[in-house]
């Protein structure tokens with residue numbers, strides 16, 4: 123177990139990763155969900171288990187090549203290629219890879235040209251940062267023109283994608299221009315990110331569920347929140363992991379100093 127942690131925490135470089143050969147079962151399932159939601163026909167049913175080649179597997183190299191068809195069927199439109207790229211790079215990062223050489227064969231399909239394929243990968247890598255830059259400029263521009271209407275900037279979105287630190291320069295820029303900052307924080311359990319967000323000292327936190335040790339947080343995250351007295355706004359439909367909203371008053375007891383809004 124200690125050795126597992128050691129290898130996990132060791133900074134690593136990945137020098138030969140094919141995008142379609144690196145899709146995890148979680149990514150394949152997300153791609154299937156994307157196909158279902160978009161109404162795109164997906165013929166890979168029941169074949170996902172075949173994709174994984176592990177120790178003791180007797181399949182030959184040519185058998186293995188056939189199973190790439192499963193991955194390719196799930197990355198046949200630009201949106202799916204972009205999603206596969208984002209999820210795969212996130213997993214490499216979570217595994218402690220600090221440098222990845224991701225390669226992929228620009229593939230043409232009925233619904234995608236080779237240029238669109240390459241574009242989808244590039245945009246997926248660039249997306250969150252260039253969007254954040256554009257939104258920050260808009261918020262500052264409108265705050266300057268309408269200071270009583272545009273009051274602040276909030277960081278939200280899929281809490282399992284991206285890194286808080288990547289957005290800090292934009293949030294600092296907005297703060298320097300006079301905007302208040304609210305952060306979706308602790309929507310999912312992630313101690314390191316919660317501590318980084320608290321260190322940023324946002325004017326308010328949204329969600330804040332997984333800060334308490336009984337709901338996926340730790341004593342450290344909870345104590346820091348209480349010490350810093352940052353107000354927390356918990357939406358009534360917050361996705362409490364396996365909990366009902368009625369558990370909240372006992373799960374996050376008022377400390378006498380923190381302001382909790384539901």
Ligand SMILES: CNc1ncnc2c1ncn2[C@@H]1O[C@H](COP(=O)(O)O)[C@@H](O)[C@H]1O
Pocket residue numbers: 140141142143186190225226227
């Ligand atoms: C087992 N070792 C290997 N030897 C040779 N080629 C391999 C490979 N593993 C993967 N590929 C190549 O990568 C493609 C899938 O990813 P991309 O569509 O490019 O992202 C496969 O179709 C094959 O051409």
